[in-house]
Each structure stands twice: as structure tokens, then as C-alpha cells.
Amino acid sequence: MVPVSYYLVLSGILFACGVVGFLIKRNIITIFMSIELMLNGVNLSFVAFAAHWQKFSGQVFVFFVMVVAAAEAAVGLAIIIAVFRTRETLNVDQVNLLKL
Amino acid sequence: MLHLVLFLVFGAICVAGAINLLAQTHPISSALSLVVVMASLAVEYLLLGAEFVAAVQVIVYAGAVMVLFVFVIMLLNAGAEERTKGSHVALVLGVPGVLAGGLLVAWVLLKRSETGRVALGSLPGYPKTIGTLLFHEFLLPFEVTSILVLIAIMGAVVLASRPDAKTPSGKES
Numbered sequence: 001m002v003p004v005s006y007y008l009v010l011s012g013i014l015f016a017c018g019v020v021g022f023l024i025k026r027n028i029i030t031i032f033m034s035i036e037l038m039l040n041g042v043n044l045s046f047v048a049f050a051a052h053w054q055k056f057s058g059q060v061f062v063f064f065v066m067v068v069a070a071a072e073a074a075v076g077l078a079i080i081i082a083v084f085r086t087r088e089t090l091n092v093d094q095v096n097l098l099k100l
Numbered sequence: 101m102l103h104l105v106l107f108l109v110f111g112a113i114c115v116a117g118a119i120n121l122l123a124q125t126h127p128i129s130s131a132l133s134l135v136v137v138m139a140s141l142a143v144e145y146l147l148l149g150a151e152f153v154a155a156v157q158v159i160v161y162a163g164a165v166m167v168l169f170v171f172v173i174m175l176l177n178a179g180a181e182e183r184t185k186g187s188h189v190a191l192v193l194g195v196p197g198v199l200a201g202g203l204l205v206a207w208v209l210l211k212r213s214e215t216g217r218v219a220l221g222s223l224p225g226y227p228k229t230i231g232t233l234l235f236h237e238f239l240l241p242f243e244v245t246s247i248l249v250l251i252a253i254m255g256a257v258v259l260a261s262r263p264d265a266k267t268p269s270g271k272e273s
Binding site for chain 2: 001002003004005006007008009010012013014016017018020021024025026027029030032033034036037040043044047048050051052054056057059060062063064066067068069070071072073074075077078079080081082084085090091
């Protein structure tokens with residue numbers, strides 16, 4: 001028997017790691033991976049609450065979050081490729097203009 | 101007891117992978133530590149009984165999405181990122197702020213929340229159960245996600261195609 005709050009603390013730690021990575025990282029791909037880390041932390045809390053309330057809706061919501069994350073990864077990586085093609089860099093400090 | 105030990109071991113692997121993601125400078129190393137995080141999260145889902153979610157986590161996240169990431173990293177030939185020195189104020193205010201906020205959240209969750217305990221595999225989410233729910237109660241959101249995925253595919257193709265690419269018939273696109 002494990003308290004549900006342990007799972008919530010783990011999910012909070014993962015989400016915080018994602019936020020810190022989003023703020024301190026300079027590589028656009030790593031920033032994108034930090035977003036995926038945040039989504040994973042949220043998914044864990046969904047599953048933990050599903051087990052707490054004994055309802056399957058939480059697990060179905062995790063499925064929807066995964067679908068949205070997959071679509072986001074496809075579009076986001078296409079945007080990264082487009083940015084790299086025009087700017088020749090992945091450093092977000094050098095990507096400071098909306099239009100070239 | 102077994103549940104707690106498994107939770108602690110894989111939770112520690114999970115957090116170690118997340119911190120390694122922050123510590124590494126090369127994107128490939130970060131991507132591989134993200135795979136570690138996702139695989140150990142799949143074990144945590146199994147401990148909670150979410151078997152379908154654990155399988156999808158491994159197949160979709162650790163499989164498809166991370167392959168896409170590694171593919172893009174190699175396609176763009178990304179090197180190690182150059183570190184910029186952060187401001188001193190951010191370091192002085194940020195680290196204690198993060199620690200205080202994290203400890204407050206952990207204290208509230210551990211001591212003041214009224215969530216109970218869960219047994220090993222307390223809510224077995226078999227694919228049949230999830231599928232029944234998905235095609236009855238959540239039918240409309242499920243169909244909407246199919247449109248979302250279609251739009252995402254078209255968006256990715258449009259964004260990643262070269263502006264000056266020639267169409268197969270030889271015309272300018």
C-alpha cells in the first residue's frame with residue numbers, strides 16, 4: 001500500500017524539472033523535451049487520481065493527453081526544422097526576430 | 101511493502117533521469133535520459149494498475165515520439181549547447197524560491213491531503229475497459245482527436261517542406 005500523495009509528489013517533481021529545464025536550457029530541442037517531461041508529470045497525476053477515485057476516466061484522459069502530445073511533437077519538430085532552415089541555429093538566444 | 105519498494109526504486113530512476121536531462125549539454129544525451137524517464141513512468145503506471153496506459157506510454161512516447169526527437173536531432177546535426185551565464189539575481193532568488201515552493205507543495209500533499217492509499221494494481225485498466233469507455237462515453241472527444249491528428253499531419257508536412265521545393269510535375273509549388 002502506497003499513499004496516493006507519494007505519486008503526486010513524484011509527479012510534482014517531474015513537472016518542476018520540466019519547468020526548470022524550460023527556463024534554463026538554451027537548445028530549442030531540449031526545451032521541447034522539457035515540455036514533454038511536464039506532460040508526463042501531469043499524466044502520472046491523472047493515473048494516480050484515477051486510482052484514488054476508482055474511476056477509469058483519468059486513464060482515458062491520459063490517452064487524450066498522449067494523442068495531443070504526439071500531434072504537438074510532430075508540429076513542433078516541423079517548426080524546429082523550419083526555424084533551423086532559416087536561422088541556421090538551434091540556440092534560442094539567437095532567435096529573437098519573428099521575421100527575417 | 102513490495103509496492104513501496106518498486107515505487108521508490110522506479111521513482112528514483114525517474115527523478116535521476118529528469119535531473120540528468122537538465123544536466124546534460126548534448127541533446128542526444130537529454131533525449132536518452134527522457135527515454136529512461138518515460139520507461140520508468142510506464143512501470144509506475146503498471147503499479148497503479150493502468151496496463152493500457154503503460155503499454156501506450158512505451159509504444160507511443162518512448163517509441164514513436166522519442167524516435168522523432170532523435171531523428172530531428174540527427175537531421176539537424178545538433179551539437180552541444182553553449183552555456184550562458186545566468187544572472188546572479190536569478191540564482192540568489194530562484195534556487196531558494198524553488199526549494200521553498202517545492203517543500204510547501206510536498207508538505208501539503210503529504211500531511212494535509214485527504215487522499216488515501218492504493219493497493220498494487222488497485223484499478224486494473226485493461227484495454228477492453230478503456231476501449232469500452234472510449235467508444236461510449238468519450239466518443240465525441242475521440243473523434244475530435246482524429247481531426248486534430250489529421251490537422252497535425254498536414255501542418256507538419258506544410259511546415260517542414262521546403263518553400264522552393266518542386267512538385268513532381270515540375271511546377272513550382
